Amino acid sequence: MKFAFYKGNSSLLDKLISWWMRGPYSHVEVILGEGPRGTYTIASSVPGIGVRIATHQTLPLDEWDIIDGPGNIDAARAWFEKRVGAPYDYVGLLGFVLRPATGDARGKYWCSEAALEAIGFPGAWRYDPNAMFDVITYSARAARA
Template structure:
């Protein structure tokens, strides 16, 4: 994770910020769930490049209906929070990931990567 002035540099899409943005945030554990995502330097660079290319694209308010109506993909060119992160990390059908599901998938993927590395050692 990158830091500026002791605060975390975060990329996502936020309703209050009207869409995809870069933010410098105090990640107080009382307010945030922080999940470490294991990436290669190339994957991290690709994710940041995705966000840089999409900064300013609007928040996908309609896409939130996909949490209830699972076949609704939202609006093209608009992104909600977990959707933007999933897309930047290369997850297929990123619109399917509500925040809780995405957190569970990322945690599962991290455990699987550690187990695979242990088996290879």
């Protein structure tokens, strides 16, 4: 399974998330596959989109880091298909700023939370895209050792 981590700074929100989370990433998507029409991904994103399945023409490597990670792509697709249209969890995102806003809102997701829940990762609401990248890459290195 592959994950695409967005390191571009196309918006003020991207810049703020990267700065606040102290890392290069402001967003993550699960890659379902690649075909003649582009790269097929699933994610939860802003503004106002929430959980969705999308096709991108390309994922420019100067803006995206693509890594292999754990999980079953069919199970992840099924998880997202059940939740397409679920709202973005703005209050949960604020939980990274104000910890009392835990982010454990039922039926609302931000990108890394949705990606990690889709692969069955416990406590997914605790992870921003940078923390998710670290966990996935550490797990991959540990599995090879």
